[in-house]
Amino acid sequence: xxxxxxxxxxxxxxxxxxxxxxxxxxxxxxxxxxxxxxxxxxxxxxxxxxxxxxxxxxxxxxxxxxxxxxxxxxxxxxxxxxxxxxxxxxxxxxxxxxxxxxxxxxxxxxxxxxxxxxxxxxxxxxxxxxxxxxxxxx
Numbered sequence: 702x703x704x705x706x707x708x709x710x711x712x713x714x715x716x717x718x719x720x721x722x723x724x725x726x727x728x729x730x731x732x733x734x735x736x737x738x739x740x741x742x743x744x745x746x747x748x749x750x751x752x753x754x755x756x757x758x759x760x761x762x763x764x765x766x767x768x769x770x771x772x773x774x775x776x777x778x779x780x781x782x783x784x785x786x787x788x789x790x791x792x793x794x795x796x797x798x799x800x801x802x803x804x805x806x807x808x809x810x811x812x813x814x815x816x817x818x819x820x821x822x823x824x825x826x827x828x829x830x831x832x833x834x835x836x837x838x839x
Contacts, residue, residue: 707723709723710722713732717734717737718740719732728746730742731743744779744788747788747823748777751777751791751793751823752777753819754817754820755817758820759797759809759813763809766805766808769799769800770799771799771838772797772798773796773798774836775793775794775796776794776796777791778791787826788823789828790828790830791823791827791828791829791830793829794834795810795813795831795832795834796833796835797809797833797835797836798835798837798839801835806833806835
């Protein structure tokens, strides 16, 4: 199987307003030297990438394992180390509104983590821990 390639373009204006373009979508983010609370900063974008990876695999393995769900939500918390600046620890809770039993839920969770590009990349550089729980999200 050929390797997949990804490409984005990002620009920043003097003062720190920045945008990244991926495919036909734009994502605005904070590239100031301080903090603009209305825009995600780079660390939050990293966590957002992890959330997107997890949720993409929720859908993918819902189809592969034939486990229907109504809604999924992931909450992610990252802990930043100062020297050198890096994400040292990431913790998440994946809530899924589903009728799946616990055994199926655990199999689903293992596949979500095992086959995630962002998940696998981040696991090489920091501690990632999390859980999957059934929840009524509607």
